[in-house]
Amino acid sequence: MISQAVGESAEPNDINDQGVVAGGKGGFGTGAPSRAFVWTAKDGLVDYGLPDETMPDQQARWNALNNAGRLVGHWNLHSSTIHAVAGQVGVPEVLPMSPMTEDFASIAVAVNDAGIAVGLGLSVTEPVLVPVVFAQDGTFTELPGATLDQTNGGAVAINAAGVIVGTAGIGTASGIVPGLRAWVHIDGTTYDLYQHVDDTAGFTRFSNAVAINAHGVIVGTGRLADNSIGSFMLTPIVTDPIFADGFDPTP
Numbered sequence: 001m002i003s004q005a006v007g008e009s010a011e012p013n014d015i016n017d018q019g020v021v022a023g024g025k026g027g028f029g030t031g032a033p034s035r036a037f038v039w040t041a042k043d044g045l046v047d048y049g050l051p052d053e054t055m056p057d058q059q060a061r062w063n064a065l066n067n068a069g070r071l072v073g074h075w076n077l078h079s080s081t082i083h084a085v086a087g088q089v090g091v092p093e094v095l096p097m098s099p100m101t102e103d104f105a106s107i108a109v110a111v112n113d114a115g116i117a118v119g120l121g122l123s124v125t126e127p128v129l130v131p132v133v134f135a136q137d138g139t140f141t142e143l144p145g146a147t148l149d150q151t152n153g154g155a156v157a158i159n160a161a162g163v164i165v166g167t168a169g170i171g172t173a174s175g176i177v178p179g180l181r182a183w184v185h186i187d188g189t190t191y192d193l194y195q196h197v198d199d200t201a202g203f204t205r206f207s208n209a210v211a212i213n214a215h216g217v218i219v220g221t222g223r224l225a226d227n228s229i230g231s232f233m234l235t236p237i238v239t240d241p242i243f244a245d246g247f248d249p250t251p
Helices: 099-103
Strands: 010-015 021-026 034-040 044-049 058-065 070-077 082-088 091-096 106-111 117-122 129-134 140-142 153-158 164-168 181-186 189-192 203-212 218-224 229-234
Touching (some): 010 034, 044 058, 082 099, 082 117, 091 099, 106 129, 106 153, 129 164, 153 203, 181 218, 203 229
Parallel strands (some): 010 058, 034 058, 058 106, 082 106, 129 153
Antiparallel strands (some): 021 034, 021 058, 034 044, 058 070, 070 082, 070 106, 082 091, 106 117, 117 129, 117 153, 129 140, 153 164, 164 181, 164 203, 181 189, 218 229
C-alpha cells in the first residue's frame, strides 16, 4: 500500500471510485472556520471554501460524493443551525442545496450515483430532525415511518437501487442511547431491521445501520445481551420469494 499525505488539517469523509476525496479542513467544531475541500491525484487538495466568505465563524464540509462528482454536505455557524449544501467536483464552490435547506435545519449525509441524497431534516410537524430524502431540486421530504418508535432519526446511506438505511433516534457520539433502532427503507416502506431478519445472532437490538452496498448488504452496530456494542452484517436472501431483498415483511 502506498500512502499519499495531503497535509494541512484535512478530514476526509468520502472517496469515490475515481479516487476523488472530499471532506472538510480547518477547525471544524472549534469555533475556527472549517472549509470544504476536494482532493484529486491531479490537482491535490483544493479549497472549495464556504457559502459566504464574509460571514465569521462559518463552517462547511462535504460529507459524501458520487462517481459523477456530485458533492453533498452541510454548513453552519459555530454552534448554530445546520444546512445542507451541494457542489460538483471541479467547480470549487459550496452552494445551498435549495432555498428550503437554507430556511430549515438539514444535513445531507450520503448520495448515490443517481444523485439522490439522504440525511436529516426538520420535521414539518415537530421541532426535531427526522430521516429525509433530497430531491434533485434540493428540497427534502420525510421518509415515512423511518423514526419507528422514536421521536427523531436520520438516514445514513443509500445504494444505487435507492434502498436507504439509517437510525431511528439520534444518539451521542458513543451511540449509547436507549431505543436506537436500525432500519431499511425499500419501495416506500420502512422496516425495523431487527424485526425482519432470519437470525439476530445474540443481539438484543440493531441500533445503527451505517452503510449498504449495491448488493443490498447492510452493516452497522447493535447491542448484545451484556449491553456491549457489537457489529453486524446483514446479507439479503435473493431467492426469498416473499421479499426479494431478503427481508421478510412479516416477523
